[in-house]
Amino acid sequence: MISFNLLILVSLGYVAFLFLVAFAAERRAASGRSAWLRSSSIYTLSLSIYCTAWTFYGAVGYAARSGLEFLTIYLGPTIVMIGWWWFLRKLVRIGRSQRLTSIADLISSRFGKSTALGVMVTVLAIVGTTPYIALQLQSVTQSIGIFAAHSGAVWEAGDLNGAAMWVAFGLAVFTLLFGTRNLDASERHHGIVLAIAVEAVVKLFALVAVGIFVVWGVAGGVGPTLDLIDASAQSQWAPVPSRWVGLIFVSGAAFLCLPRMFQVLVVENADERHLSTAGWAFPAYLLFMSLFVVPIAVVGLDLMPAGANPDMFVVSVPLAEGREGLAILAFLGGFSSATSMVIVATLALATMVSNHIVVPGWLNARTPGAVVSGDVRDVVVLARRVSIGLVLALGYVYFRLSGGGAALAAIGLVSFTGVIQVLPAMVGGVVWRGANRWGAGAGLVVGFVVWGWTQFLPSFGVDAALSQAVFDHGPFGLDWLRPQALFGITGIDPFVHAVFWSMCLNAGAFMIVSILTFPNPVERLQGAQFVKIFDYSSGARLWTQSAAQAEDMLVMAQRIIGGAKAQTLFQAEAQSQGKAGFLPDVTPDFIGRLERELSGSVGAATAHAMIGQLTEGTMISVDDLIAVADETAQIMEYSNRLEAKSAEQERTARALREANEKLTALSIQKDAFLSQISHELRTPMTSIRSFSDILREDDLEDASRARFAGIIHDESNRLTRLLDDLLDLGVLESGQVQLNLGHGTLAEVIDRAVMAAGADGGALKVSRRAVNEAVPVFTDLERLTQVFINLISNAVKYATVPEPELRIIVRSLEGRCVVDFCDNGPGVPKESQSMIFEKFSRLEDAGKAGGAGLGLAICRQIMAALGGDVTYLPAQGGAAFRVTLPENVEMAAQ
């Protein structure tokens, strides 16, 4: 027979142990040796507050009533945790970079640091969490009651209430002691986290111990246990599909939305990398927590009398088997589950109440004026402490009012569905930049109302909050508003009905209103930073045109976070700006950083409002945003212009470089030309001078004299011709040539040229086709003749074969008249073909050809002046030139 007093003693000892653990953790953290307190295993264990007394006791009851359906409560969080890469990673990053203090802070901060949204989420959280806290108190008192009954004492309701009150009081003291030590709610509460980690181990150990005892100690092994399961009332597993899916969804969503889960998942997170460990370790924890639930349930159903409460099997089965030590361990496990949940939930709610309701209200109620260092801090700490007391008192009152009768699991599900009304705003805010505060507010209100109507109020039972008539015919006879058959759709499971309609209408209102309304600038900035958190990890930055003075800022910061801390902060900032003293320059970056720092203590909305008081009227407006955007656009345009300019300069430089190269080449050409000219002039001059020297001598024979005079004459002729050519070329190149246009036929021109070149009747045979040559021309006939003469004389000169022949072919090509001069000489070597039209280019030595090498150059210039062309025509079996006559030849003739 167990002594009831022993149980109380053990409990008190356990509580004292928890206080010591928390105290030691705080001491360690304070002395800086907190590395292991920040380890991923502590993080994973702290997540176990998901498993409350509802899990510890209620899951067995749930399994006894509905078989495997209880597993959905763990499968949902398992999906969320192993899918941490999708959403949790982002959420934790946002929480850390924005220094979020609670889920209300997340919503408020995301939607423009809106105070109203913070209040709404806080209210929703209180309404959703209070029954849950009541549930924990109930489970602890019930389990104490089991022991009392076992030891023969008869517990009256008053005793239960007394026990519940003492438990609530103890929890309040613990939370006050370790939850409000540091004001900065975004800092970790090492004492609490370690205590709940220890409790996580205790409850897992206790449940597994009971499970092992039941399977191997009572049922007799795994096989018999499975047989027992198959023999029970729940032998066939027939889940209702909609409930199965709906419960997995709700539990997964609640895992994210429950204020206490947000607290341990995001706010108390020390390192994002812990998620990767928790991603597999927490599902493993859940697995062990639920592994023995069904065996305990079936063994309990088998062993215990028919009326026994299955919710208490975890304790009552070991007691009935006479294992009192195990029963006490099980009781401690349940106690741990209840207390850890209550502590964290209370802390989370108290932070929300103080940051989103009390402090904004206090700030509004006060007239700005006398400010005392640390006054806001005092208000926040006091508000938080009072809130802790209030939340627990609320839970206790709910426990008293509800009478502790309903099955535990039912309250749990109502609570879950309530808190997941935050889900659309939360997920939407994190992944959708278009989400705004009107949409979030509308979604929250609609979801809250639908949940209240379809689930919360009906959960009290028929004729408690809602009358039977309302259930049957809707309020005021509005049939389509029946709480469990909205819009006249009946036959859905009430739970699924509530979840489906509240989520659909909530998300629908959220999206539609978001689409139809316009966000304010702060919302848009915050939205960008939340959604693109991995791109903007440097953190939030607000554009403020600061009229605020650093001194005012310091005064305000001291009010919130206390003198010493604020001064340290400002000094560090000043130092990083390279200034001495406590007053840094008020840059937008600094304001953003300060606001974030403050929001870690009082929440984003309050911090924003307080900064706003100082920078009042200079906070950002739509116009400012647009101006900033314009400025950016201008800068970008300017940079584009610069780029264009630089490209243009590049082009100019390239053109200049090319011109320079050309000039250099021309200069070289000119030098070469001058030296060529000098050479060409010098050769005849030399021979003229030397022969005239000879002529001066008297003793010359007449024949010789005549010969020498002839040479002098020839050479001066050559000189004259060269000078004529040069002059001609100069005139042609400068484009100042005077053309004497006249009518004639090509045949006449060619006749004249052949005659003048001396090819007529000579060694060279000229073959022509007179029929083709009857082409009328209108051009400078003299010049054209000159070109032809040049080409024909070339043939005379260079066609050095025994039977030289020149073919003059006139034809029409592509509408233009061309004249080809093809001889059967050796032709022009390929490598020289490109050079023959250059000045002074000759294929062989000058003496033989008897020219200065200007002929073809002149031809080309003449043809260019006439509007035609002369080119070398390769591969004709000799040298071949093609003269393309100007286009206007035929035109004029017509």
Place this chain on the structure above:
Amino acid sequence: MSDRGVEPSAHDPLAPDPLARVPRVEFLDRAGYRQRRFRDAARLLPVVASILMVLPLMWPRDTADQSLTSQGMIYLFGLWICLIVAAFVVSRVLRYSGPEGDQGTGEGGAVR
């Protein structure tokens, strides 16, 4: 065999943000490519888990000896263990890039 993989950009190509974005690398070495695939595996895991968790809804239940609770337990806990092992393996091989060096995943990405 090429040791380079083609990685499509996860960012909306129409929404370049010149102010804050580090240009995303398109072609990675073998190790980097592996890491991207491990991330895909991490994303795939909850999807697979969800499908397998609702699968038993389709089990036959025509007679009383089908789809027993004991079989359901064995299936669900077996699945659970597999998922935990898979998540464990992913968490070992996945290098959680530090606070700065992460590439955005482009989840939801309305810009402006």
